[in-house]
Amino acid sequence: MEPANLQNRRDIANRIRSLREDNDLTIEDMATATGRSASEYAARESGEMDLTFTFVYKCAKKFGVDVVELLTGESPRLRHYEIVRNGEGLVLERHSDFHYLHKAPHFKDRLGEPFLVDVPYQPESQNEPIHLSYHKGQEMDFVLKGRLRFRFEGVREDRFEEVGVGDTLYYDSGRGHGMIAIGGEDAQILAVVFDPQKGEEII
Numbered sequence: 001m002e003p004a005n006l007q008n009r010r011d012i013a014n015r016i017r018s019l020r021e022d023n024d025l026t027i028e029d030m031a032t033a034t035g036r037s038a039s040e041y042a043a044r045e046s047g048e049m050d051l052t053f054t055f056v057y058k059c060a061k062k063f064g065v066d067v068v069e070l071l072t073g074e075s076p077r078l079r080h081y082e083i084v085r086n087g088e089g090l091v092l093e094r095h096s097d098f099h100y101l102h103k104a105p106h107f108k109d110r111l112g113e114p115f116l117v118d119v120p121y122q123p124e125s126q127n128e129p130i131h132l133s134y135h136k137g138q139e140m141d142f143v144l145k146g147r148l149r150f151r152f153e154g155v156r157e158d159r160f161e162e163v164g165v166g167d168t169l170y171y172d173s174g175r176g177h178g179m180i181a182i183g184g185e186d187a188q189i190l191a192v193v194f195d196p197q198k199g200e201e202i203i
Contacts (some may be wrong), residue, residue, distance in 0.1 A: 011057065013047035015070050019063045020045070023126075033062040035134065053092050053100060054135050056089065057113070061195075068105045076108040089116065097122065113193040117141075119148060122183040123165030138194045139173040146187030148179045 020030055034055055041048040053067075060067040069075045070088065074087040082104050089101035092115070104110060108175065115124040130151040141150075147164045153176030163169060170175060173193065181187040 001125045009051055010047040011073070012051055012070055013045055015073060016059050017045050017054070019059075019065065019070075023063060030062065031061065034058040042058070044108045054133055057135060057193075066108070066110075068102070072105070076106045076110075078106045079108050082107040097125075111194065113195075115191045115193070116144075117191050119146070119179065119181045119187040119189065121184060121186050125180050126182065130178040130180055134174060134176055135193065136174045137168075139171060139177070140192045140194075141169040141179075142190045143167045144179055144188045144190060146185050147183040148187050149182050149190070150177070150179045152177050158200070 007081075020027075020156065027042050027045070027096060028038050030045070031038040032178055034041060035058070036044070036055070040049070046049055050101065056070050057067050060070050063070075066076055068090065084103050090105035091104045092100040092102055097120060099120075101112040103116055103118040132151065132153060132179060143163050143165050145165060150161045150163060152159045152161070152171060158176075161169075
């Protein structure tokens with residue numbers, strides 16, 4: 001029997017493949033939409049490689065569906081409000097280091113994607129380059145626990161900031177960004193990712 005996380009990855013990959021085919025899109029089309037090479041996209045669509053949240057999110061935008069539909073196979077249905085209790089939410093794995101809990105998975109037509117993110121302290125990462133992610137739109141990160149070092153892609157050189165409990169980061173997420181926990185303890189943030197197209201509707 002396959003581990004649950006591997007089976008879940010293959011289920012998501014199958015939904016991505018089915019929607020790509022239903023929309024008459026090629027692997028090259030989707031590689032461009034997700035910012036990957038054709039070979040890397042194909043490996044993710046087949047379930048051979050891990051599916052990061054950013055990758056699935058970009059696929060959902062290309063298909064015109066809610067990201068939760070790709071992750072669970074079900075469409076969000078709540079229109080007026082949703083309560084997600086402490087410790088509950090939709091568990092996501094964006095990459096192996098961070099643990100993501102989506103805090104409004106059943107609310108339809110969300111203007112933002114809210115996550116409770118656990119960032120483990122890793123001694124080996126303290127002297128390594130901080131990994132950068134890219135996704136169109138904006139992001140807000142509010143620090144709930146611990147301290148973090150934040151890296152943001154600059155025009156000439158990258159910027160580095162250290163933030164702690166109660167601090168807020170708000171930034172253009174189309175520029176490279178990343179963070180690690182520092183100070184010898186795990187960190188936790190509330191992150192909200194805003195869709196640029198949906199954001200235009202409320203200006």
